[in-house]
Amino acid sequence: MKKRVLVVLLGLMLAAGAFADHPKGWGLGLVGQYGDYWSGGGGALGGWAVSLKVPSVPVFWGINMSISSNGFNLGATGDYYIIDQTLIKEAGLGWFLGIGGYFDFGTYTYRYVTTDYTRTALGLGARVPIGLSWQPINVLEVFIDFAPSLGIIFYSGDYYDYSTNKNESRSRLGGGWQGDIGIRFWF
Numbered sequence: 001m002k003k004r005v006l007v008v009l010l011g012l013m014l015a016a017g018a019f020a021d022h023p024k025g026w027g028l029g030l031v032g033q034y035g036d037y038w039s040g041g042g043g044a045l046g047g048w049a050v051s052l053k054v055p056s057v058p059v060f061w062g063i064n065m066s067i068s069s070n071g072f073n074l075g076a077t078g079d080y081y082i083i084d085q086t087l088i089k090e091a092g093l094g095w096f097l098g099i100g101g102y103f104d105f106g107t108y109t110y111r112y113v114t115t116d117y118t119r120t121a122l123g124l125g126a127r128v129p130i131g132l133s134w135q136p137i138n139v140l141e142v143f144i145d146f147a148p149s150l151g152i153i154f155y156s157g158d159y160y161d162y163s164t165n166k167n168e169s170r171s172r173l174g175g176g177w178q179g180d181i182g183i184r185f186w187f
Contacts (some may be wrong), residue, residue: 005186009093023138023139025187026053026187027141028051028185028187029184030048030050031050031051031182033049033178035178036176049063049075049180050062050064059078059080060078060079060080062077063076063147069110069150071106072107072109074104074106075102075104075105077100077101077102077147079099079129080094080098080099080100082097083096083098087134088170093133093134095131096130096145097146098128098129100126101127101128102126102127103124104124106120108120117155119153120156123152123153123154123174125150125151126149126150127147127178128148128149129145129180130147131146132144138186144180145180147178147180148175148176150175151174152171152174155171
């Protein structure tokens, strides 16, 4: 029983310091993203996203959308920082490690030889972001992170794997990595 109480107390102490590095208010910013999937497609992995932190919700959100002549993509990430600690207080430098999830929906049209194919993909999964956060002043944060991910991708429409010359499964294990660099304003 004493061990359980100690574990609970330790957990509460860690939770109390979990948001020590970030301000308590609203966070809004712009994020440049890049990444790659090792299995399947359906990724809003490049381009720009909006970063959002709502004060009453302990999740850091990233929302992106892209429209091109070949299709449309909408993606979102939500990360809970398990560790959010200061590295160098005088410099405003901290680091974070979290666990989160992603959602990705896209529809694409592509041409192979003389035939047009249309595919819709839905990706869901988990991610583990780790990164650095620099706050030179209280209202400004610059951050960079790396987030490996693992999930599942569901397809509808045409999906043809050119490397095997056959139609592939309508769902498959998906995963990869994403890197973000951004700026967030706190108010």
